[in-house]
Amino acid sequence: MRRAVCPGSFDPVTNGHLDIIGRASRLFDEVIIGVLINQSKTGLFTIEERLEMLREATAPYENVRVASFHGLLVDFCRAQGAAVVVKGLRAVSDFDYELQMAQMNIGLSGVETLFMPTNPLYSFLSSSLVKDVVKWGGDASSYLPDNVLARLVGRLKQN
Ligand SMILES: O=C(O)c1ccc2[nH]nc(Br)c2c1
Numbered sequence: 001m002r003r004a005v006c007p008g009s010f011d012p013v014t015n016g017h018l019d020i021i022g023r024a025s026r027l028f029d030e031v032i033i034g035v036l037i038n039q040s041k042t043g044l045f046t047i048e049e050r051l052e053m054l055r056e057a058t059a060p061y062e063n064v065r066v067a068s069f070h071g072l073l074v075d076f077c078r079a080q081g082a083a084v085v086v087k088g089l090r091a092v093s094d095f096d097y098e099l100q101m102a103q104m105n106i107g108l109s110g111v112e113t114l115f116m117p118t119n120p121l122y123s124f125l126s127s128s129l130v131k132d133v134v135k136w137g138g139d140a141s142s143y144l145p146d147n148v149l150a151r152l153v154g155r156l157k158q159n
Contacts, residue, residue: 003082004114007034007073010050011043012148013057014130016122020088023116025061032080033058037070044131044155057145073101074109085111088118090125131156 006021010033024031035050045053047068058064069076077085085105087098102113118125125143133140134152141149 001029001081002084003030003032003080004028004084004086005032005034005073005077005080005082006086007036007076009036009038009041009043009127010054011045011127012050012130012144012152013054014122014125014127014148015143015145016088016090016118016125018057018145019119019122020086020116021058021064022061024086024114025064027114028084028086029063031061031064031086032082033064033066034073034076034080035066035068036073037068039070045151049151053145053148053151056147072108074105074111077111078109083111085113087113087115089115090118090123 004024006024008017010017021031021033033054035047035054037047051066051068054066058066073085077083089095089098098113098115105111105113122143130140130143131152135156144152
């Protein structure tokens with residue numbers, strides 16, 4: 001069983017993330033989306049909300065499941081029985097940091113990283129940018145799944 005982990009904060013999941021997840025689901029027997037619990041950073045959505053949005057958005061992919069973790073990514077991969085991490089690369093600016101993380105992860109545990117070029121449609125996307133767009137009334141419907149857009153609009157109205 002070839003498993004891969006797609007890690008991230010997913011605060012919230014975007015169409016860019018979903019493009020990578022969908023492509024990974026066609027390459028591996030199982031894909032585990034790992035939502036990082038970062039105690040030093042409170043996000044807009046709770047971990048539970050992020051997990052729920054991811055489960056809703058990835059429901060069409062029967063070999064994709066969602067879990068949260070804290071601590072080292074390689075420990076999560078080991079616990080899940082995954083030998084590969086899948087990361088999207090949006091631009092050259094992503095590469096330096098991702099290369100450093102990938103080399104450390106191999107050094108720590110032998111877990112490999114597969115880099116996938118993001119779909120050019122989404123290469124400028126980030127969760128933080130999309131949140132700003134919606135906060136100021138912009139149309140983010142091309143960048144977020146419908147379930148996420150609805151929650152984001154609602155949450156920003158509360159704030
Ligand atoms: O949304 C983000 O912050 C973010 C970061 C890094 C990323 N790499 N590939 C993708 Br899609 C991606 C998205």
